[in-house]
Amino acid sequence: MYGFEPSQEQQMLVDSVRRYATNDLRLAAHEADESGEFPHSVIRKGWELGVLQASIPEAYGGFGERSAVTGALAAEVLGWGDLAGALAVMAPGLFALPILSAGTEAQKLEHLPALAEGDWQPVTSAFIEPAFDFYPGQMRTAAEKSSDGFVITGEKACVPFADRAERTVVYAGVDGTPQGFLIPKGAEGYQICERERLMGIGGVPTFRIRLDKVHVPGSARLGGADGHDFAPILAASQVAVAALGVGLSQAAYDYSLAYAKDREAFGVPIAQKQVIAFMLAEMITEIEASRLMVWEAAWLMDAGHDASKAAYLALVSVSDAAMMVTDRAVQILGGHGYIREHPVELWMRNGRGIPAFAGLAIV
Amino acid sequence: MISFEMPETLSKTVVMMGSVAENMMRPVSRRYDDQEHEIPWDFISFMHEAMKAMGAGSLAPDRGVRKEGPRLGYQRLAFMIECLSWGDAGLYLCTPGGGLGAAAVEASGTPEQKERFLKRFSGDKPAFACMAMTEPQAGSDTAAIRTTAVRDGDEWVLNGEKIFVTAGHKSLVDTPGFVVVWATIDPAAGRAGMRPFVVEAGTPGCSVTKLEHKLGIRSSDTASVVLQDCRIPFDSILGSPEVETVTQKGFKKAMATFDATRPLVAASALGVARATVELLKELLDQQGIEIRYGLPRSLLTNLEREVIEMEVMLRSAWLLVLKAVWLADEHKPNTLEASMSKVKAGDVVTKITQRAVELMGPLGYSRDLLLEKWFRDAKINDIFEGTGQINRLIVARRILNYSSKELR
Ligand SMILES: Cc1cc2nc3c(=O)[nH]c(=O)nc-3n(C[C@H](O)[C@H](O)[C@H](O)COP(=O)(O)OP(=O)(O)OC[C@H]3O[C@@H](n4cnc5c(N)ncnc54)[C@H](O)[C@@H]3O)c2cc1C
Numbered sequence: 001m002y003g004f005e006p007s008q009e010q011q012m013l014v015d016s017v018r019r020y021a022t023n024d025l026r027l028a029a030h031e032a033d034e035s036g037e038f039p040h041s042v043i044r045k046g047w048e049l050g051v052l053q054a055s056i057p058e059a060y061g062g063f064g065e066r067s068a069v070t071g072a073l074a075a076e077v078l079g080w081g082d083l084a085g086a087l088a089v090m091a092p093g094l095f096a097l098p099i100l101s102a103g104t105e106a107q108k109l110e111h112l113p114a115l116a117e118g119d120w121q122p123v124t125s126a127f128i129e130p131a132f133d134f135y136p137g138q139m140r141t142a143a144e145k146s147s148d149g150f151v152i153t154g155e156k157a158c159v160p161f162a163d164r165a166e167r168t169v170v171y172a173g174v175d176g177t178p179q180g181f182l183i184p185k186g187a188e189g190y191q192i193c194e195r196e197r198l199m200g201i202g203g204v205p206t207f208r209i210r211l212d213k214v215h216v217p218g219s220a221r222l223g224g225a226d227g228h229d230f231a232p233i234l235a236a237s238q239v240a241v242a243a244l245g246v247g248l249s250q251a252a253y254d255y256s257l258a259y260a261k262d263r264e265a266f267g268v269p270i271a272q273k274q275v276i277a278f279m280l281a282e283m284i285t286e287i288e289a290s291r292l293m294v295w296e297a298a299w300l301m302d303a304g305h306d307a308s309k310a311a312y313l314a315l316v317s318v319s320d321a322a323m324m325v326t327d328r329a330v331q332i333l334g335g336h337g338y339i340r341e342h343p344v345e346l347w348m349r350n351g352r353g354i355p356a357f358a359g360l361a362i363v
Numbered sequence: 364m365i366s367f368e369m370p371e372t373l374s375k376t377v378v379m380m381g382s383v384a385e386n387m388m389r390p391v392s393r394r395y396d397d398q399e400h401e402i403p404w405d406f407i408s409f410m411h412e413a414m415k416a417m418g419a420g421s422l423a424p425d426r427g428v429r430k431e432g433p434r435l436g437y438q439r440l441a442f443m444i445e446c447l448s449w450g451d452a453g454l455y456l457c458t459p460g461g462g463l464g465a466a467a468v469e470a471s472g473t474p475e476q477k478e479r480f481l482k483r484f485s486g487d488k489p490a491f492a493c494m495a496m497t498e499p500q501a502g503s504d505t506a507a508i509r510t511t512a513v514r515d516g517d518e519w520v521l522n523g524e525k526i527f528v529t530a531g532h533k534s535l536v537d538t539p540g541f542v543v544v545w546a547t548i549d550p551a552a553g554r555a556g557m558r559p560f561v562v563e564a565g566t567p568g569c570s571v572t573k574l575e576h577k578l579g580i581r582s583s584d585t586a587s588v589v590l591q592d593c594r595i596p597f598d599s600i601l602g603s604p605e606v607e608t609v610t611q612k613g614f615k616k617a618m619a620t621f622d623a624t625r626p627l628v629a630a631s632a633l634g635v636a637r638a639t640v641e642l643l644k645e646l647l648d649q650q651g652i653e654i655r656y657g658l659p660r661s662l663l664t665n666l667e668r669e670v671i672e673m674e675v676m677l678r679s680a681w682l683l684v685l686k687a688v689w690l691a692d693e694h695k696p697n698t699l700e701a702s703m704s705k706v707k708a709g710d711v712v713t714k715i716t717q718r719a720v721e722l723m724g725p726l727g728y729s730r731d732l733l734l735e736k737w738f739r740d741a742k743i744n745d746i747f748e749g750t751g752q753i754n755r756l757i758v759a760r761r762i763l764n765y766s767s768k769e770l771r
Contacts, residue, residue, distance in 0.1 A: 001433055003366040004686045010365075069365050135659050261763060277759035277770055278752075284762055285683070285703045292682035293675070299367045312657050317675045355659070 004292075010070050017049055017074050021081025029082035032203030033346055036195075038085055046078070046089030047120035055093075055363075056100060061113030066100060068236060068298035068307075071363025072243035076291070079247025083350040084203030086244055090361045091160045091204075095123035095169055097236065097362045098180050102228035106219075107182065111167070125169035125180070126156035126209050127237070127359030136171075136178060136234050136358060141211060143172040143181060149217040150174070152181060155210050158360060162192050162207035169222065170211065171230075171359075178230045180222030189214040200349030233362070235301060235311035240361040242294045242311070245318035245354040246287060252329035252347040253283045260332050276332060283325045290317040298363070319355035326351035370435060373442050380443050383413065384450025389733075392451040395582035396736050400574055402537060403457050403582055411459045411489035437623065437688035441630040445681075448634025452740045455631060456583035459538070460484050462530055463624055464492025467543040467559050470620040471601045480541060480561055491533040491540040494559075495525035495588055502527075503753050505545070506554045510590060512546040514604070517597045519560060521546055521568070521590040529747070531586025532571050535564045542569070542588060548606060555608045559601040568593030579739030625701040625748050626687035629708035632744035633681050636712040639719045639737050640673050646723065669718055676711040683707050702749070702757040709745035709754070716741040 006014060024042050032038040051074045056062025078086035096115050099107050115121060129140055141154025152172045162168065169180045183190060193208040222228050257280050260271035270276045294317075297310035326348040330337035337344045387409055395403050447455040461468070461484055468480050483490045501507035510523025521544060525531075534540035541563045549556035562569050573587035597604075603612070644654065647666060654667050663671065683704040690697035716738040720727035727734045745751045760770050 001364075001366055001368055001370055002438065002685060002689050003364040004689055005364065007364050073365075133659065133662055135657075135662060137657055257762060271759075271763050272765070272770055274756075274759075274770070277763060277765075278755045280762060281703075281706065281755040281758035285707050285758065288686075288700075288703060289679035289683050289707055292686060293679050295365055296367045296678075296682060299365060303368070309656050313671070313675050313678060316660075316671060317679050320675075 004295075006073055010073055013049075013051070013054070013070065014073050014077055017051065017077040018080075020046055020049055021077050025078065025081030025085040029085060029203065029346070030340075030343065032082070032084060033200075034202070034340075036202055037205060038088055038203050042085065043088050044120050046085065047092070049074075049089075051078075052090070052093045052096060053116050056096065056112055056116045060100070060108050061116035066097070068239055068301040068363050069295065071236075072239055072294055072298040075240050075243035075361065075363055076247040076250070076294075079244030080251045081247075082203065083244055083248050083347075083353075084201040086247070087160060087201060087204045087360055089120070090240070092121055092123050093240075093362050094125035094127075094160070094360075095165075095167060098125065098169055098222060098233050099182075101232060101236070102180065102223045104224040107222070107224075111182070121166070122161035122164040123167050124159055124161050124165045125171070125359070126159040126162070127171050128156065128158040128356070130155055130157040130208065136230075138176065139171055139173045139178050141170070141172040143174045143179060143216075143221075145174075146215065149215060149220065150181065152183075152211045152214045152216060155208065157208050158196065158198075158206045158357075159209050160204050160206050160360065162209055163195070163205065168209075170209075172211075174221075174227060177227075178234075179227045180230075180233070181216050182220045182222065183214065183216060187214050187216070198353075200346065200351075200353055231306075231308050232301070234358065235297070235307045237360075237362045238311040238315040238358050239294060239298050239301065239307070240363040241354060241357045241359075242290070242297070242315045242318040243363065244357075244361060245315075245322040245351070246291045246294055248347055248351055248354070249283075249287045249290075249318070249322045249325040252326045252344055252351070253280070253287060255342075255344060255347075256280070256283075256329040256332040256337075263333075270332070279328045279332065283328055286321040286324060290314070290321040293317045315355065315358060322351040322354045370433070370438075372435065373439060376439055377442050377446055379417070380446035381449070383410070384446050388447070388450030388454050392454070392733060392736070393730070395451070395454060396579075399576060399581040400584065401582075402533070402584075403454060406454055407457055407459050407489050410457075414458075414460060415485060434692040434694075437626070437691040438685070440627055441684055441688045444627050445630045445634040445637070445684075448631040449638045450634075451582070452631055452635050452737075452743075453580035453582035455634070456529055456580060457533070459489035459491055459533075461492045463494035463620075464534065464541060464543045464561075466624050467494055467601060467620045468492075468561065470623060471559065476561070476598070476601065480563075483539060488538065490538045491530045492542070493528050493530045493534040493540070493586075494543045494545075495528045495531070496545045497527045498524060499526055503750055506557070508545055508547065508557065509550075510544065510546040511550065512548050512558065512560055512600070514548070514597070515594075518594045519597060519600065521560060521562065521593040521595065523590050525588040525590070526573075527575065527747075528586045528588050529583055531588050532574060532584040535569065535571055535586075535588065539564050543601070544588070544590065548600075548604065552606045552608055554614045555611045556606050557614050558604070560595060561599045561601065562590070562593060562595055566593055566595060578742060579736065580743055621748065622696075622698050622701045623691055625705040625754070626684050626691070626697075628744060628748040629680070629684045629687070629704040632708040632712040632741065633677065633684060635737050635741050635744075636673075636677050636680070636708075636715045639712075639716050639734065639741075640670070640677055642732070642734065643673070643719045643722065644670060646726070666722065669722060673715050673718070676715060680704070680707040680711040699758060699761040702754040702761075705749060706751055706754045706758060709751045712741040712744050 054064035
């Protein structure tokens with residue numbers, strides 16, 4: 001059966017995330033983008049919504065089952081609140097969810113309970129690489145087999161909270177196949193570089209990381225000796241980033257729609273001009289269309305199907321929608337859209353990042 | 364619940380319709396495009412029997428559907444129409460059964476009227492029905508229609524000229540069908556006075572005066588219908604004979620038909636779009652060109668990028684259709700979603716077919732392949748059942764909460 005309505009349980013979660021996104025993320029977003037960080041209290045409050053904890057089973061300290069659909073619904077609303085804030089709140093998932101889906105029993109027991117039962121912690125993952133042609137399927141960071149484990153060399157970009165993360169999942173190619181490695185802070189050759197300066201997502205600190213022959217034991221490999229399937233991790237990440245992008249687009253649409261009904265030009269609200277009204281009609285159509293792509297990809301994951309292509313297409317869809325929608329939102333506000341007092345220019349800056357952000361969030 | 368699990372009955376429908384499309388439509392697709400106005404009787408008779416065998420009676424949502432279990436009528440229809448249009452969008456419009464005419468009766472007829480008008484579609488011989496709104500001076504601006512219906516005792520007398528009536532000839536001349544004619548019962552009342560009337564084939568005063576020659580969907584006849592002192596029984600009016608200027612209830616109820624039919628037109632559009640993407644991929648595959656999904660766009664070739672973009676457009680548009688018909692089956696309001704799906708599908712099918720012809724170069728332009736035909740067929744989807752602009756207006760009015768006066 002087809003179905004297009006969240007379950008009651010999902011709706012309750014969405015509602016509580018919406019309250020947080022409205023009352024906390026939104027209000028702090030501008031300041032965080034300017035100052036470079038969200039107050040810890042805001043991030044902690046987001047963590048206490050329990051979105052991640054609810055995807056971790058009881059056996060590992062959580063209280064639920066992982067569902068990509070539920071995760072995508074929550075991510076959308078967080079993204080609607082603020083993308084940087086959403087990435088910050090979701091950061092521990094970058095570490096926990098790959099372990100949950102691909103880790104050995106020992107890895108799960110070692111890392112998950114402490115994480116799920118505690119406060120928000122700066123654990124993270126290093127995924128993206130600083131190259132114009134970076135593509136997750138072919139990472140330049142390489143893990144060479146050694147007598148007792150691996151030696152990892154390469155460079156990573158956009159690693160959230162790397163400066164304070166005690167543990168990081170670093171992705172590196174083993175004979176060309178991306179694999180996760182659990183690396184503690186302070187490992188020899190693991191160098192955290194200066195904080196990055198990006199066009200958007202100013203509220204979440206991200207860093208470059210240099211790995212210079214970092215030795216890790218075989219047990220650090222996600223999934224143990226045999227490693228793991230990378231595709232589901234990539235798909236879950238594409239779905240997450242796509243869901244965030246839908247939320248961001250919806251935010252820009254909501255804001256510009258309200259503005260268009262209020263702002264008058266030539267004696268009528270600008271929304272009564274077809275050029276404006278049609279822009280809005282196309283914006284909501286693209287948002288809804290790409291949202292359904294995200295839902296379908298997430299559903300495929302939950303149903304145990306191969307979601308790789310669907311997740312990729314969903315992210316392509318959202319990437320275009322987000323750019324189109326945020327650009328138009330700025331346009332609808334005219335000169336005022338260009339001024340940082342209104343949030344639309346921030347959404348436009350953040351929106352441009354969506355196609356590059358796979359790896360920055362996961363559901 | 365959020366689910367994309369295709370119900371088994373729908374999978375079966377798709378297999379069956381897919382086979383009809385492949386075996387009964389594709390082989391004659393070119394011929395009926397070349398021979399405009401030749402009636403595809405083989406196809407019509409086959410479809411009539413096939414639909415009867417399926418227990419469907421006609422392409423209508425509420426008949427032939429299992430009574431128990433979930434309501435899938437509109438979803439089933441969307442899948443059927445998509446499949447048939449994948450076969451040939453023009454021939455699909457030659458599928459006997461109610462079409463838009465029956466949809467109007469379905470949406471606003473009384474139980475007696477449904478019995479009286481719709482029974483014919485499950486008879487021995489194929490029958491058609493059509494819907495006539497457009498007039499020479501009034502297309503998008505439906506409130507400007509001039510055809511009048513004047514009560515005379517227990518009859519209505521209709522006068523006016525309708526153009527661009529899809530399947531008008533088949534409904535009124537070739538088979539014992541009917542046309543649903545939109546007319547005003549009170550020209551001073553504007554929209555509030557507009558009503559649909561059922562005029563059956565053979566009614567004196569109702570004649571088909573012209574068949575159009577078109578860019579595409581050539582196997583589908585597009586007729587002019589003239590009503591000259593055409594008398595029909597009083598109870599052939601769909602909806603109330605009273606004019607409610609304030610509520611415009613009668614008009615609105617009748618307009619609800621479009622909420623049902625727009626996603627179906629969108630489904631038809633996407634059948635053409637899917638046919639195009641599939642053929643394009645097949646042709647590229649024959650040249651050894653592989654589409655590498657998963658790569659960032661900077662690393663894709665232009666061909667790959669185009670194909671991937673087409674797949675995104677196609678799938679996301681289809682999901683909009685699916686949601687719109689799902690809402691209809693759930694008896695939930697879907698005006699917004701119906702128009703969104705129509706906007707998107709109209710855009711998508713025109714873009715995809717236009718690009719596919721370009722990408723295939725001289726081969727795309729040649730009539731050896733069907734790509735150029737699909738390019739011509741596609742464009743109608745941005746025009747009928749509300750142009751792309753009109754459906755944008757509907758979406759915009761909904762989201763802005765504007766009346767048709769506030770946003771014209
Ligand atoms: C093959 C075919 C089959 C058809 N089948 C049927 C049928 O079965 N029954 C039937 O009743 N009709 C049918 N039609 C008619 C069709 O629905 C109309 O052609 C369509 O609604 C547009 O009307 P029009 O041609 O008068 O264009 P117009 O209304 O004159 O529009 C011209 C242009 O102006 C734009 N426009 C109009 N109003 C606005 C506005 N308010 N804001 C912005 N832009 C606007 C339109 O989008 C269009 O681009 C058919 C047409 C064709 C070609």
